[in-house]
Amino acid sequence: MSQSYDPAAVESAAQSYWEEQATFSVQEDDTREKFYCLSMFPYPSGHLHMGHVRNYTLGDVISRFKRKRGFNVLQPMGWDAFGLPAENAAIQNKVPPADWTYANIDHMRQQLQGLGLAYDWQRELATCKPDYYRWEQWLFTQMVERGLAYRKTAVVNWDPVDQTVLANEQVVDGRGWRSGALVERREIEQWFIRITDYADELLDGLEQLPGWPDAVKTMQRNWIGRSVGVEVQFTVDAAEQPLTVFTTRPDTLMGVTYLAVAPEHPLVDQAMAQGDEALREFVQSCRSSTVSEAVIEAQEKAGHALGIDAIHPITGERVPVWVANFVLMSYGTGAVMSVPAHDQRDWEFARAYGLPIKPVIDPAQGEADLDAGAITDKGTLIDSGPYTGLTSEAAFERIADALEKDGKGRRRINFRLRDWGVSRQRYWGCPIPVIREADGALTPVPAEDLPVVLPEDLAPDGSGSPLKGHAPFTEVVSPKTGQPAQRETDTFDTFFESSWYYARFCCPGLDTAMLDERANHWLPVDQYIGGVEHATMHLIYSRFFHKVMRDVGLVDSDEPFKRYLPQGMVLAECFYRESADGKKTYFAPDEVEIERDDKGRVIRAVATTDGAPVSVGALEKMSKSKRNGVDPQSAIQQAGADAVRLFMMFAAPPDQTLVWSDAGLEGASRFLGRYWRLVQAVVEGQAPGQGQVAADEARRKLHETIGKVTDDMDRRQSFNTAIAAMMELTNLLYKVDANGEGAAVLREAALALTQMLNPFAPHITHVCWQMLGETTPIEDATWPEADESLLVADSVTLTVQVNGKMRARIEAPADADEAQLQAIALADENVARFVDGKPLRRFIVVPGKLVNIVV
């Protein structure tokens, strides 16, 4: 009597084996090629969600596969442990963020272990630990030394009641989320990192990343946004300094009818000193709105004349200067030249305020109607003095030359990418290692005094960082002067921690340096996996950090991640009922019953509570408010970790959104049961089912499957089709005649299938491998090889098309020539019927696939 499949028992047996044997701890080994596989580490929010499960299963499947292919695989895991949610929880529960964070880490580590992930837990790290952040503090001081970090004022959201800086997400409808007070804009001095110094290298480096999806590289290119243009200087009577603007369209310079500057521009302060009340009010209203650019965008385009004129650098004409709420101080020079005839936004602004519109370009194509909007196409210059008649491209060069010759401008490359503001007025983050001397000078903390340890026992109450005024932290003696000084209370943006963790995993336990030679053994990461929402920010910051670490001499590679697999979101169906006023009430899936017709189509859904119908909603991101969240823990309890993993990999390609389905999970579970019974039958020397499939056909299918699964997993990373191929093989094995050669083929197939399924369902295969009598642990056994000699056939089945439509299938010798094929095809009864004696115009052969007869 064979045992039945009990996921819970199988999984705990396999997991305790891995723990006892330390199966997945790894050391540098020069005899084997290394493979570093990394999934983006989680923020310890308290519990694993399905997105994590998908991410980590993908990484685990790749890691286990590569190990079987002979690589020395490093797969670590850690915690992105600083951040705002810990502070919010702390305010709510009045406990220190550290306690909350560490408790969450303990719980989530257990959850991860329950998924059977092949991590080297000895390398675990948490970014909130001093032995980790100590080194980013050190790297920051190196950046200060190299001029890569500097101080600049930046605008923040200020809550005047709570006396604290707010994150954009803490501003709700322009008010502080806790106090409800109207949020103000405040300028404060902060640290910035000169990521723009590396803009060109970050852009060019994308060429060396063939393992990254084109879509992600395109997003990064657009994010970096290199644009070639000209900086133009307009003399201003009232100011000593000329007003500098950046433009990518110097060809339209002769069409400038006004200039616009940002509300924060210094020229605005100067104009306000003239005492224009209306102007003062306008600027005040701009400056008091939030910093959220999404909010600014929703505003009407508005502006006000400054009462100042500028002198056009070529014509010498006077043009008025305006302040406008859509000009950003943080991009370019904080001032723009306005050409309403050829820029849509300038056009709208000019229309609204009655400013002149002067066309200077005749578009190359199409009708142009300046009453309908701006003409933004390039073309031929008109009404442009000496430049009239030139093309836009030629005028660009001639005007740039003229400006450079007169010292009134210069060619310049501008980036959309801005320097990275890293100061945060937060408690639960890595302290910026800087001391403010009594005279206001800033001193980076010397290496021997690092780390600057964040006190972990403080509890924020919502009114600013508790570090402020916490004397044991702030009161220090300057290492430079020996005099009393104040410690900086700002902390780093948490992207700082996540920008280099991949490197630190290589050097566990190192306490004398940030990284050592082990980093160069493992880096770059061979395979990185994580949400596509990080396509720009995190993945640019990490690439930047890597280059800085290279320039400081810590690593010798240029890029951190060789191959990147962006994984899609996990969605679920949601059910709701809409009331008369449009408010939706959501129902959890277990509160809903679905009725179908006899073809399986959904007719309607009703709530089990009252039997009344509910709407079947769209697919939505899992969330509490939509009541469509599925807890991984309960899914594991219901079907086992192997089934959850298998379903996740089977239901969709890795980079596309995945729709959670309880029925689909059952399907995965059913397949595992089918596989289990197949193994039981083989162990007992019986056939798993009934049928007459011959041994050689089964063996051929087996080796075809090995070939397909190997290619799907390695080159294509198409895990759903790899699983489909294994299911197909299993279906066939159930029909194999176990007499004679059949028994041997079944055993060969069961072993190979167990190997191929192992990365997806590591527990059940671990146990089945032992049942099949194998003594080498499956984790160390090598991946099966397809026997190519079994795959060549001497006859092939070809499709016959007549005028591109499929009409018949023929058997032909594999080496048949065109004339032979034509004869065989025309001999077919159905083909003959459609050819119907008409003259043959063409005969097309696609070797091994089809022939097409054109009549």
Next chain:
RNA sequence: GGGCCAGUGGCGGAACUGGUAGACGCGCAGCACUCAAAAUGCUGUUCCUUCGGGAGUGUGAGUUCGAUUCUCACCUGGCCCACCA
């Protein structure tokens, strides 16, 4: 406003380099086993059809002997960023 991606049966998806559209799974229907049910195994399942066949991959055009795949325009949905000059 910009960028990126995706639209294929009742559903998730497959078709890799332009070559048999719908693999595999779910759902549904039927059969076997059973006193019965569950479980399991097997069979069928794009739509229409006068049973010859016809239509069909968001819509409309184009290239081609042949288009889910390439080109153009449009529609719909999702994600990221956003007044980026």
